[in-house]
Amino acid sequence: MGAKVERGIEDGPGNLRGALSRLFQVREMGVFIALVVLVCLMSFASPYFLRPLNLFNITRGMSNIGIMSIGITMVIITGGIDLSVGSLLAVSGMLTARLMYGGMMPWLAVACGLGLGLGFGLVNGLIITKVKVTPFITTLGMLSIGRGLSYVFATGLQGAVASNIPMRDPGVNFLGGGYIGPVPFPVVEMVALVLAFSWFLGNTVLGRQIYAVGSNEDAARLSGVNVDRVKIFSYATTGILCGLAGIMSGGLLSTAATNAGEGNELDVIAAVVIGGTSLAGGEGSIIGAVIGAAIMAVIRNAFVMLHLPVFLQTISIGVVIILAVAFDSLRRGKRR
Amino acid sequence: MTERGDDRLLLVKDLCKSYGGLNALAGVCLDVRLGEVHAVVGENGAGKSTLMKILGGAIRRDSGTVFFKGHEVEFHTPHDSIRAGISVIHQELSVLPKMSIIENIYMGRMPSVMGGVPWKRLEKRTIELLGQVGLDINPHLQMNDLSISQRQLVEIAKALSKDSSLIIMDEPNSSLSEHETDTLFALIRSLKERGVSVVYVSHKIEEVLRISDRVTAFKDGAYVGTVESASATVDDIIRMMIGRELTREYVPNSSHGPVLLKVKGLSGGGFEDVSFELGRGEVLCFAGLVGAGRSETMRALFGADPIRAGEIEFEGRRTRFSSPKQALQNGFAMVQEDRKRLSLFMNLDIMANIGMAQLPRIRRGLAVDRARLRELSQRFFAALSIKARSAYQAVRDLSGGNQQKVVLARWLATNPKILILDEPTHGIDIGAKSEIYDLIRRLAGEGVSIILISSELPEVIAMADRAVVMHEGRVAATLPRGEITEHTIMSYATGNIGGKPR
Ligand SMILES: Nc1ncnc2c1ncn2[C@@H]1O[C@H](COP(=O)(O)OP(=O)(O)OP(=O)(O)O)[C@@H](O)[C@H]1O
Ligand SMILES: [Mg+2]
Numbered sequence: 071m072g073a074k075v076e077r078g079i080e081d082g083p084g085n086l087r088g089a090l091s092r093l094f095q096v097r098e099m100g101v102f103i104a105l106v107v108l109v110c111l112m113s114f115a116s117p118y119f120l121r122p123l124n125l126f127n128i129t130r131g132m133s134n135i136g137i138m139s140i141g142i143t144m145v146i147i148t149g150g151i152d153l154s155v156g157s158l159l160a161v162s163g164m165l166t167a168r169l170m171y172g173g174m175m176p177w178l179a180v181a182c183g184l185g186l187g188l189g190f191g192l193v194n195g196l197i198i199t200k201v202k203v204t205p206f207i208t209t210l211g212m213l214s215i216g217r218g219l220s221y222v223f224a225t226g227l228q229g230a231v232a233s234n235i236p237m238r239d240p241g242v243n244f245l246g247g248g249y250i251g252p253v254p255f256p257v258v259e260m261v262a263l264v265l266a267f268s269w270f271l272g273n274t275v276l277g278r279q280i281y282a283v284g285s286n287e288d289a290a291r292l293s294g295v296n297v298d299r300v301k302i303f304s305y306a307t308t309g310i311l312c313g314l315a316g317i318m319s320g321g322l323l324s325t326a327a328t329n330a331g332e333g334n335e336l337d338v339i340a341a342v343v344i345g346g347t348s349l350a351g352g353e354g355s356i357i358g359a360v361i362g363a364a365i366m367a368v369i370r371n372a373f374v375m376l377h378l379p380v381f382l383q384t385i386s387i388g389v390v391i392i393l394a395v396a397f398d399s400l401r402r403g404k405r406r
Numbered sequence: 407m408t409e410r411g412d413d414r415l416l417l418v419k420d421l422c423k424s425y426g427g428l429n430a431l432a433g434v435c436l437d438v439r440l441g442e443v444h445a446v447v448g449e450n451g452a453g454k455s456t457l458m459k460i461l462g463g464a465i466r467r468d469s470g471t472v473f474f475k476g477h478e479v480e481f482h483t484p485h486d487s488i489r490a491g492i493s494v495i496h497q498e499l500s501v502l503p504k505m506s507i508i509e510n511i512y513m514g515r516m517p518s519v520m521g522g523v524p525w526k527r528l529e530k531r532t533i534e535l536l537g538q539v540g541l542d543i544n545p546h547l548q549m550n551d552l553s554i555s556q557r558q559l560v561e562i563a564k565a566l567s568k569d570s571s572l573i574i575m576d577e578p579n580s581s582l583s584e585h586e587t588d589t590l591f592a593l594i595r596s597l598k599e600r601g602v603s604v605v606y607v608s609h610k611i612e613e614v615l616r617i618s619d620r621v622t623a624f625k626d627g628a629y630v631g632t633v634e635s636a637s638a639t640v641d642d643i644i645r646m647m648i649g650r651e652l653t654r655e656y657v658p659n660s661s662h663g664p665v666l667l668k669v670k671g672l673s674g675g676g677f678e679d680v681s682f683e684l685g686r687g688e689v690l691c692f693a694g695l696v697g698a699g700r701s702e703t704m705r706a707l708f709g710a711d712p713i714r715a716g717e718i719e720f721e722g723r724r725t726r727f728s729s730p731k732q733a734l735q736n737g738f739a740m741v742q743e744d745r746k747r748l749s750l751f752m753n754l755d756i757m758a759n760i761g762m763a764q765l766p767r768i769r770r771g772l773a774v775d776r777a778r779l780r781e782l783s784q785r786f787f788a789a790l791s792i793k794a795r796s797a798y799q800a801v802r803d804l805s806g807g808n809q810q811k812v813v814l815a816r817w818l819a820t821n822p823k824i825l826i827l828d829e830p831t832h833g834i835d836i837g838a839k840s841e842i843y844d845l846i847r848r849l850a851g852e853g854v855s856i857i858l859i860s861s862e863l864p865e866v867i868a869m870a871d872r873a874v875v876m877h878e879g880r881v882a883a884t885l886p887r888g889e890i891t892e893h894t895i896m897s898y899a900t901g902n903i904g905g906k907p908r
Pocket of ligand 1 (some may be wrong): 428430448450451452457527728792794804805806807808833835
């Protein structure tokens, strides 16, 4: 939505020029073109870049960030923020590993891990809406609590400090590291979730209400929107998606680590912002966020392929974040 | 127009501004003399606000020239325009909600004495300014805590504080009651005596003729003409504005159905012991001064604010809504007074804005039924003659009056049993207004009960089957059709029962 016409395709008679110009009004077009340019440059710079194996490595590597960015996009559209995603990833993965290690049936352990993510998300949402602590503070606290709990699950309350618990089960390993033909299974999961949630945001009542809450909370309430429910839903969904990401990353490495997902909150927020979602709320899209995640993943891969020093990679991601948002605000400013 | 250039303060020639294909201004002209009150009129979307934004440096022109004090000027930022001596009260108020009145008035121009802000001096000056606009409130209050009319008065005070030679007021009294408007007019006259020129944009034609020296009309972004107010009639102005005559009469009917809503002794924040009854198909007007507690009462009834005491009986059953959602599900609808803060989703498109209250009811399975949503918005586009490029345009880009129509459409679309309208014709041009009055009448005829809060006496007199007059949070009188006159309403509204209005 937003200043440009998101669903312009349905608008008026469909002539080709109109359709093309509307396509370029779509918010995601800018980042998408940036991604394509980046990919082209890389394919010239390194002959290995376009090999399917490398492309699948890139997409598999970004699948966790991609999946978590789905939830956080919704949270940010409502006008909130979630800093606890990295910790939720760790604590859910760790609980699953601990339960499996203790002999629980793997599917049940996975369900418990997802449930824990969901529970954390619900608590975030409840504190934010019912107790009215700001999202930043609530989830900052939860970042700490989640990380701490992952140590508790790894170690128990006494005994030697552990930082890893093995996570071996064909099913769980497939979830995080399997292949369907040449395609990594995490990529399949990410694509499916992105499509499903994009449809959800664009077409369902709850999806549209998420935009309304971020656009004008008072007006939403007075229009009969249950604002609290919409917010709680966004945080809870983020929680369960983080749980899934945690189990997947454990499954991939066959071990759950207490430091899994550390710093992911910043990557996820960066992806969302590069994708054109405004931190002020009321606008944004999941597709954009995933393209943003892809841009960061390609840059990381580029530095590996071209044997460039890591600090340059960090710097260039910072530059991309600022450039993307600057580009977006320049394009808006032109309309004055 | 004047022939000699010396007594002209402002001269605008052939100004154009387009927004991607839509010509908001297609060559408008305006000349304002020294010490003149010059009114600008035109239908919703005629380009009045666009011109004022250009003069205030908020947006840039595409072509055309502007002379101010004899020099050609171009303002790149609001700061340029303020420095040249122009201050603008924009139609969409731009307040800093969480800051005090003092800070709002002086933001951007805070003086400093040895590195500190001289708060005592500013406070004194602010109290003076507020006095000039007839506001007697603590200058340390947050803007958030003010009513919309108080906020409007603060904006006027802010414009005064700049000591400009030209003050532009874009619908400055859209939220003011008659009484406050009188204060504003007295103020404008004293500005005029001091040699300050005022450009005054309004849809209230009678008022325009009362306060202005000359009137300029725009239509569809183009200049139509300028007339001397002293020799013009309301019908002349309307003809210039909309290019045709307008029949202006409304026939209230006082025969209505059985009682649908009974409110007894309702109390809450800002109102005390309010009782009234509403019949099926009745238009019940709530009159009173701004701040009399009318909006507060209705917001509580609608479930938006808490109720302290009292009973509500709806369709024979005792009811009390804990949220607007519940009220909506029971067939209530409420158009809020402050459209920017409480009604509009500025960055969403017109269709989403119209459909928002209806979404849960127009879906197929999980998904919103887009075809029905589109059909719904198209219907109200036509019925309210909303002027926009398409239903997919963001509401932010609409003119003020068209934004108000979108809000009306949202609530009309819910097919309510009880429709509460809080100042529904704010900023709506006179042609569209009469269409909306017809619409309200038609709805009432179909059995919809209507509660109309209005500070415009002509509106109350034209529309009301009965009128409740409120004074300081209490019901001062309930007047049957025959007793609704300007005089009785004002007597009760000001608390001078039976006496002459203040
Ligand atoms: N930022 C914008 N983008 C696109 N169109 C715009 C924008 N701002 C204004 N317009 C269009 O320009 C036209 C003139 O708008 P303007 O606000 O000047 O009207 P107005 O005469 O002030 O009307 P009103 O009486 O309703 O306030 C309208 O059709 C409006 O939709
Ligand atoms: Mg306007």
